[in-house]
Amino acid sequence: MRTYLECMPCFIRQALEAMRENISDEAKTLEALKKVLLSAAKFDTRKSPPEMGRIIHRIVRRESGCDDPYANIKKHSIAEALKVADRVRDAVKKSKDPFREAIKYSIAGNILDYAIISKRDEYRLWDSLRAVESATLLHDSAVEKLRERLNKAESVLFIADNAGETVFDRILIENLPGTYKIFYAVKGAPVINDATASDAEASGIGGEIMVVANGSDAPGTILKLCSREFKKLFRECDVIIAKGQANFETLNEAGRETFFLLQIKCPVIGKNYGYRVGDWIVTTAQSGKKEKKNSGIK
Amino acid sequence: MRTYLECMPCFIRQALEAMRENISDEAKTLEALKKVLLSAAKFDTRKSPPEMGRIIHRIVRRESGCDDPYANIKKHSIAEALKVADRVRDAVKKSKDPFREAIKYSIAGNILDYAIISKRDEYRLWDSLRAVESATLLHDSAVEKLRERLNKAESVLFIADNAGETVFDRILIENLPGTYKIFYAVKGAPVINDATASDAEASGIGGEIMVVANGSDAPGTILKLCSREFKKLFRECDVIIAKGQANFETLNEAGRETFFLLQIKCPVIGKNYGYRVGDWIVTTAQSGKKEKKNSGIK
Known part of the structure; x- marks a missing residue:
């Protein structure tokens, strides 16, 4: 885009x-x-x-003169997310379809986006988590397609977005169907409140899940700026899941099937892909709408 | 400021x-x-x-390449205001204190501010007019002080703000107590949707009311950029009434008593003078709070 x-x-x-x-x-x-x-x-x-x-x-x-200007905000987001993690884990476990429910909580966590607003605001996270009950997923059929792909997969690349959201990604990973190696990709260096390796670790991600830094300090995933190792994973993993707007903006025309999980938080992206601010989306690059050409926002 | x-x-x-x-x-x-x-x-x-x-x-x-980029917006605002002018005039006439009621409608009209938002939105005006019933005027005692000053005045300078708002200023002028010469000051050239002489005329201002261009194309009233004629009026008129935020920002430390009638629409101004966005204010330079020094907005 x-x-x-x-x-x-x-x-x-x-x-x-x-x-x-x-x-x-x-x-x-x-x-x-x-x-x-x-x-x-x-x-x-x-x-x-x-x-x-x-x-x-x-x-x-x-x-x-600060390497990580959002360090405090990130710590705060992770702490707030960890406070509710057990309750979310329980709600997911008790639901009819834990995989689908965990996707919704992972998208709920996508509200922790300080590119959109820098103020710390717990209510935004709570409101977003509460919205799980009522939220409609656009392109809902992509959930079944993802389930199908995961059941056949040997390797999965999960591309993270914001710190704090990572806690809900962890819960989603626990509820993914199938058996495979999982790589969890984070930023190579701090940018805005995007998760880095230490943020992933603080969110309980590690062990069997391999945390991989993408080698870049750009928001989203600009492939040409990423490490050779990350690009290899992007080419070779059987399934790719990418969280958030910036990953959608930078990967939706990258030429391979990617499952995007995100909330639309910006009117420019919304307008250009035919979404509305507040939409919760599960989509693949193929099913995702193409960017409208020459569409000035008025 | x-x-x-x-x-x-x-x-x-x-x-x-x-x-x-x-x-x-x-x-x-x-x-x-x-x-x-x-x-x-x-x-x-x-x-x-x-x-x-x-x-x-x-x-x-x-x-x-456009001398008046807001010309259409201004025409639209004036037309919308004229549509409701008779109803407002009636409501003012029937009220217990028409002068005070007309002040409130004039402040209601101050919502027609395209420095804050460029989208045309009739609802904003209607909502603002409806708010007259419930709106509290901050520094309410200034209304009585203004009444007192007007009753003794021989000349009044009314400094306009936005086109459309001018229609409600007209109604306020009809309900000012006392007898004097009135000068209605507008911009010397178009800037944003601020009223110029033709906007004042289209709003029914003229005749006994002398429309004066201030000689400047700046928002608000930057005295050093105004014409000699306007500065003379500002020095010599017995009472000065100034509408809107930009006039408050530029004249509240000008060193003479000025009655400011405005809505606070900007968080920066609000924060620096101890007001909140949405406040309706009648104040004089003297009673108006001083700008806080070194108060970064966080």
């Missing part, structure tokens, strides 16, 4: 919010924000929003 | 929305947006948000 002009004010806001978390000096924040504005003025909008995010969050990290 | 860093993403959004209304070519819009980003990167944040707005909307006008 290309970057839309409507992404620009959003990136400026996002950068400022990240700076506010880590730079207390106003003059220094202004200088850093000016660098972001200059960088945005030079951005090639044919590239995807995660590519722009990568550039902008590199500026934030450099200017704040 | 100085420009806060939180104003930056808002100005970028505002500029983009204005371009979307007037530039259909995507590449041209991108080029124009890049000019806005570069300009924002150079802005002196010690200056007020209306000064930044002036620079940015000059770029929008130049790049769109």
Whole structure:
């Protein structure tokens, strides 16, 4: 997906919010924000929003002198998610179809997205978890297709999104049908509140599940920026599950079947793929709608 | 009031929305947006948000080749306001205190602010008018002070804000106590959806009321950019009434008693003066709270 002009004010806001978390000096924040504005003025909008995010969050990290500006937010999200993990695990176990129920909780966790809003807000997670009962999954048939693929698989690549959401991914992994080797892919370096290896570990992921860093500090999965090891997994694993918007934006035209599990949280993505903000989606690249060409958002 | 860093993403959004209304070519819009980003990167944040707005909307006008990018929005707002004018006039006439009631309707009209949101939305006006019944005026005692001043006045300067709102200002002017010469000040040239002389005329203002252009194309009232004639009126008129946020931002420390009538629509202004978004306010420069120093918005 290309970057839309409507992404620009959003990136400026996002950068400022990240700076506010880590730079207390106003003059220094202004200088850093000016660098972001200059960088945005030079951005090639044919590239995807995660590519722009990568550039902008590199500026934030450099200017704040902080390698992981969202470290506290990530810790907080994981702690909040762990508090409710046992209850979610129970609810999944007691449901008629634990696999399907665990998918919904994993999508519920996708609300922990600080690209959209930087404020800490437990209510957003609770509301999202409560919505599991009533939420309709768009392209629901993809759940059965995924079940079928998993039952035949020997290897599964699970591409993570945000820290905290990882706790619910762990519960989903416990409820996946079939027997295979699982690789859980995280970011190679911190960007926004995306999960890194230490966030995955803090969320209880490890042991039989192999945590793999993708070698990149971009949001989403920009294959050309990922490590050779990750690209090999992406080519060779039998089933790929990818969480969240940025993975959808960067992989939905990557040319192989990928099961995307996400909430639509951004009107630009919604508009361009015919979804609405708030939609819960399970889809494959093939069933996912194509980006509309030349569709300015008004 | 100085420009806060939180104003930056808002100005970028505002500029983009204005371009979307007037530039259909995507590449041209991108080029124009890049000019806005570069300009924002150079802005002196010690200056007020209306000064930044002036620079940015000059770029929008130049790049769109359109002298009045909000012309259609303004016509629409005035037409919508005129549709309900008779009903508002009746409600004011039947109320216990028509002067006070007309102040509330004039503040209700202040919702027609396309600096905050560019989408046309009749419901916002209707909701705001309906809120007159329940709305509490902060610093309510200023209404009695204004009544007192008007009863002794020989000249009144009424500083307008948005087109459409002007229709309700007209009704307020009909219900002001006392007898005096009234000057109704509008912008010297179009900026955002602020009222110009032709908008005032289309709203039924004229005749006994002298419409005066302030000589500037900045939002609010930046005195140093206004005409000598306007500055003379500002110095010499017995009573000054100023509508809306931008006039509050630019005149609340101008050193003379001014009655501000406005809705708080922006969290930055709210936070810096101790108000909340949605507050309806009648205040004088003296009773208005001072801008907090060094108060970064988090």
